[in-house]
Amino acid sequence: MLFAHDTECALISAAALVNTDGRDAEGLPDVAALDAFFVAHTYTGRHEHTEAELAAVRQLRPRLRRVWHADTDEIVTIVNGLLRENQALPQLITHDDEPYHFHAVPRDAPLATRMAVEAAMALADLVRSEELGRLRICDHPDCDNVLVDLSKNRSRRFCDATCGNRAAVTAYRARKAAART
Secondary structure, three states, X not given: OOOOHHHHHHHHHHHHHHHOEOOOOEOOOOHHHHHHHHHHOOOOOOOOOOHHHHHHHHHHHHHHHHHOOOOHHHHHHHHHHHHHHOOOOOEEEOOOOOOOEEEOOOOOOOHHHHHHHHHHHHHHHHHHXXXXXXXXXXXXXXXXXXXXXXXXXXXXXXXXHHHHHXXXXXXXXXXXXXXXX
C-alpha cells in the first residue's frame, strides 16, 4: 500500500466517478446506477436515493476531471475550494470495523459533499507527498478515462484491461503487418 487505505479508496472512487461522465454514454443514468456506485465504492452514511442527489453528484464530475489536466497550483486551488466550500473539519474516526481514518464532514452530510471532501483530502495527500504523477489519462487513443496509478513502479498506462487488451491487439496487428512487408 502506497497511501493510507482511505486515501487509496477515495482516489479510486474519484477516478471512477469522473469516468462515469463518458464520451459515449452516461455512467450514472439514474438513481439505481448511483446506488450501485455507492455500494461498489463502499460509501457509508447518508444516501437519499433521489434525483437531486444524483444531480449533485453529477455536478462534481467536471471539477474533479480538471484535476487530471491541471498543474499543482490549480490542483491545490481545486482542493482548497472543495474543502472550504464544504466546511471540512478533519477528524479521526472508526466505524464499520474499519481502522481509524479521516472524515472531514459528518456522515449525515449529503453524498456529493462527502464525495467531494473525500476526494479533496486524498488529493491533498498526493500533493503533500509530491505524487501527482500518479494521476493519469488512459494511454489508449480512443479513451479519455482517468486513472490513478497505485503500482509500485508507476507503470499503469490504461484505465482498465479492455483498453490494455485493445492496445496489445493493435500493436500485435501492426507487427504482423510490418513483418509481411
